[in-house]
Amino acid sequence: MGGGTRSLLLRALAFTLVLELLLVPAVLFWPNFRDNLDALRGLMPFQAAREMLEQFGSAGAAGYICGQQFFKACNTLGIAAAVLFAAGAVAGEAHRGTLEIWLARPLTRRRLLLERWLSGALAVALPVFLSSATIPWLAGFVEERVALEAMLLCAAHESTLLLAFYSATFFFSTLGSNPLGIGFAMLLFSIFQFAIYLIEKATHYSLFRLADIPTFIEICDSRSLDVSIVLPLLGASAVFVVASVLAFERRVP
Amino acid sequence: MLSRSMDAAASTPKQGMIRVRGLTRRFGSVTALSPIEFDVGPGGVTALLGPNGSGKSTLLRCMVGLVRPDSGSASIDGVALSGDGTAVRKRCCFAPGEISLYKEMRGREHLEWLLRGRERESRARAVQLADAMGLPLSARVRAYSHGMKRQLLFAAVMAPRVAVRILDEPSEGLDPSKRGAILDIVESDARSGTTILLSSHHLGEVDRVSSRMLFLHQGRLVRSEDSAGVRAQAARTLRLDFGSQLELPANASRVCSTLLRLGAKSALTRGQRAIVQLEQADPRPFLGALAAEASLPAPQGIEYGQLSLSELYHDVYGVEAV
Numbered sequence: 001m002g003g004g005t006r007s008l009l010l011r012a013l014a015f016t017l018v019l020e021l022l023l024v025p026a027v028l029f030w031p032n033f034r035d036n037l038d039a040l041r042g043l044m045p046f047q048a049a050r051e052m053l054e055q056f057g058s059a060g061a062a063g064y065i066c067g068q069q070f071f072k073a074c075n076t077l078g079i080a081a082a083v084l085f086a087a088g089a090v091a092g093e094a095h096r097g098t099l100e101i102w103l104a105r106p107l108t109r110r111r112l113l114l115e116r117w118l119s120g121a122l123a124v125a126l127p128v129f130l131s132s133a134t135i136p137w138l139a140g141f142v143e144e145r146v147a148l149e150a151m152l153l154c155a156a157h158e159s160t161l162l163l164a165f166y167s168a169t170f171f172f173s174t175l176g177s178n179p180l181g182i183g184f185a186m187l188l189f190s191i192f193q194f195a196i197y198l199i200e201k202a203t204h205y206s207l208f209r210l211a212d213i214p215t216f217i218e219i220c221d222s223r224s225l226d227v228s229i230v231l232p233l234l235g236a237s238a239v240f241v242v243a244s245v246l247a248f249e250r251r252v253p
Numbered sequence: 254m255l256s257r258s259m260d261a262a263a264s265t266p267k268q269g270m271i272r273v274r275g276l277t278r279r280f281g282s283v284t285a286l287s288p289i290e291f292d293v294g295p296g297g298v299t300a301l302l303g304p305n306g307s308g309k310s311t312l313l314r315c316m317v318g319l320v321r322p323d324s325g326s327a328s329i330d331g332v333a334l335s336g337d338g339t340a341v342r343k344r345c346c347f348a349p350g351e352i353s354l355y356k357e358m359r360g361r362e363h364l365e366w367l368l369r370g371r372e373r374e375s376r377a378r379a380v381q382l383a384d385a386m387g388l389p390l391s392a393r394v395r396a397y398s399h400g401m402k403r404q405l406l407f408a409a410v411m412a413p414r415v416a417v418r419i420l421d422e423p424s425e426g427l428d429p430s431k432r433g434a435i436l437d438i439v440e441s442d443a444r445s446g447t448t449i450l451l452s453s454h455h456l457g458e459v460d461r462v463s464s465r466m467l468f469l470h471q472g473r474l475v476r477s478e479d480s481a482g483v484r485a486q487a488a489r490t491l492r493l494d495f496g497s498q499l500e501l502p503a504n505a506s507r508v509c510s511t512l513l514r515l516g517a518k519s520a521l522t523r524g525q526r527a528i529v530q531l532e533q534a535d536p537r538p539f540l541g542a543l544a545a546e547a548s549l550p551a552p553q554g555i556e557y558g559q560l561s562l563s564e565l566y567h568d569v570y571g572v573e574a575v
Contacts, residue, residue: 097353101406103319104349106342106370249337252280252320253349 008119015081016127019073023131026068027138030061048198055213059220061144065135066216069151070158074128075208079190081127082162085120086169087183090248094177100253113248117170117241124166125159150220157219157226160233161211165190167240174244174251268331269295269416269448271316275325278315285311286472288325293465294417294448298439300459301452302566303469309452310350312469313421317347330416330448343370348410350421350452354402356395363394367409379412386434399426407435411442418442420451424458436462456566466565483565487558488534489518493527493543494554500525511549515542528564 033040037053044050056064090113093099103109132155139146169186176182197206209215210229219225271293278286286308293299301309314320316327318338327334330344354363364379383390386404394402403426410418423439424432432455440462443449453459459466466483468476478486493512499505505522512520512529516539519530531539536557543549 097351098355100314100319100349100351101354101367104317104342104347105367106339108339109337250321253314 008123011081011085011120011123012126015077015123016130018077019069019127019131020134022073022077023069023135024138026073027065027135028142030064030139030142030144033064034061046198047200048203052213055217059213059217061139061142062146062150062220063213063217065139065146066154066220067213069132069135070154070211070216071208071213074158074162075211076194078124078128078158078162079165080187082124082166083169083183083186083190085123086166087173087186088179089116089120089170089173090251091173091176091179091182094253095179099251103253109248109251110245113174113245114241117167117244120170121163121166124162128159128162129155147220147223150223153219153223153225154216157215157230158211160230160237161207163237164233164240167237167244171240171244171247174247267295269446270328270330271417271419271448271450272328273312273316273325274327276312276315276322276327277324278311278320278322284472286315286322289469289472289474291467291474291477293450293467296443296446296448297464298443298449298451298462299465299467300463301450301467301469302456302459303452306471307469308472309469310421311472313347313350313419313450313452317342317345317419319347344415345417345419346410346413346415348406348418348420348423350425352399352402352406352425354394354397354405357393359393360388360390360397360405363405364390364409367406368412371413375413379408382408382411382438386431400428400431403427404431404435407438411438415447417448417450420449422453423451424453424455432458468566478565485534486530486565489531490558491529491531491536491539492554492556493529493552494525494556495527495550496525496553498525498550499527508549511546512543515539515546523567 033056037056041050041053044053052067056067059066088095090099093102102112129152132151133148135151136146136148165186169182172182172186173179193207196202197208197212203209210233215226215229271291273289273291275288275290276286277284277288289312301312303309311320315322316329316334318334318336318341322334327341329341332340332344334341355366358366360383361380364383365376368375368379380390383405386408388401388404388408389396394405397405403424407420407423410420410423420439424435427435436458439449439451443462451459451463463480465477465479467474468478495508499508499522505527508527509520509522512527516532517529518532521528529539540555543552
């Protein structure tokens with residue numbers, strides 16, 4: 001097993017475990033949450049949080065679980081993982097001084113870069129699908145029924161957002177030599193996006209509007225992806241990948 | 254020598270040849286390579302010499318496509334450099350000078366990683382070579398010393414069956430015995446017909462293995478010498494030891510002008526010695542005139558027919574070589 005494959009498997013496994021560890025208690029907490037929704041609503045300090053609770057309550061278990069898995073866990077830890085996996089993709093090689101031997105082999109730069117992009121993209125997206133696939137089984141423990149198809153569609157939608165963040169970070173990695181700086185900058189950007197999501201007047205400018213609770217509830221209800229969101233996100237990823245390839249072709253080790 | 258290279262431009266490059274034509278590269282306002290032209294091979298060891306920052310590594314990186322030249326062309330083993338240089342790198346092996354390996358990999362695993370894209374048999378040869386050098390291939394690379402990492406990279410570069418190898422400082426950081434072993438392998442490989450271009454700061458090793466030397470200075474190829482040329486130059490080189498009398502600048506200047514009057518092509522002083530270049534290989538007419546010259550002190554010693562690479566280096570760069 002090559003170093004790259006092993007690294008991919010380890011990263012994917014670690015991310016899957018983290019998502020699952022967050023998912024299990026969240027699902028098992030559903031009955032308590034449902035029974036104490038009114039009391040919880042009173043505890044919420046601001047309007048956006050109260051609205052979020054309303055959405056959980058009105059959509060039942062599926063809405064609550066989507067909120068926990070996709071809006072809470074994937075939009076925060078998922079983006080952190082995407083940024084972490086992408087920031088070191090090329091900048092990490094330059095930082096360690098291994099860029100030259102990586103490029104000195106008789107393999108095209110395009111191939112090397114796309115292999116690396118793909119392995120990281122799989123390590124970001126696969127755990128989202130794998131952990132989401134366990135939701136129907138976990139929901140059975142709290143006597144709820146959640147459709148596997150709906151969860152996989154939500155996972156596909158979430159993955160497009162994560163891939164956009166991943167590809168953007170990957171692009172900056174092909175230009176830079178400081179993976180830590182690139183990672184911090186992207187994390188700060190995502191925190192800023194999350195912060196403005198919670199501000200009533202600025203929320204429409206947040207990228208998290210593309211993957212929030214109402215979006216996932218809509219996917220569950222319609223059992224289809226919202227192409228008006230998914231296609232632009234995939235397009236953004238494609239643009240960043242093409243830009244990465246072009247930048248990498250001229251990169252000096 | 255350079256004109257000979259220009260003549261060769263008209264011919265098509267042969268198998269195992271390295272051909273560089275008008276290669277230039279700038280980094281911002283810094284000119285790393287001015288137009289450089291030379292042919293190397295087929296076969297033999299050619300050394301690329303020059304002080305730090307002379308452009309050796311940039312030249313080698315440009316030749317294998319790791320750095321895109323601004324203009325000019327290069328071909329290796331009959332394949333022209335284009336795009337990202339993958340076609341050229343398939344025809345040659347390149348060992349970078351700056352060595353950083355993946356510390357988390359084991360030695361054997363790293364060899365396989367380095368040989369990705371090469372023929373399968375090269376892995377067995379690399380392992381054999383690494384074993385012969387005593388490398389612990391089951392240990393992680395983080396446990397390797399600098400010299401062991403250098404040897405691991407060397408084993409990976411020498412294993413594939415290619416017509417050309419380009420080695421940037423292959424023995425840097427090795428102790429003398431390990432350096433000797435590596436040079437034995439380089440020599441043996443060159444004897445089997447491989448063209449080897451190596452850059453080095455160690456004049457001793459260059460002296461030992463190379464049949465030709467390319468001198469780079471401030472991004473320009475300032476001189477190209479083969480071993481026959483060095484021998485011919487040595488046959489015209491005379492060293493006269495005048496003792497402490499030469500240490501006074503006025504005396505040194507007077508001695509030089511007298512030596513030139515006696516028929517020397519050039520004369521300079523270094524320490525207590527005057528170094529004279531003669532027009533012809535036979536020193537007897539000049540020595541006869543020197544013996545008859547009453548204005549010069551009698552030399553305390555005379556050396557003839559010796560020219561070390563460090564003197565050649567001094568001659569080219571005007572500084573003492575390492």
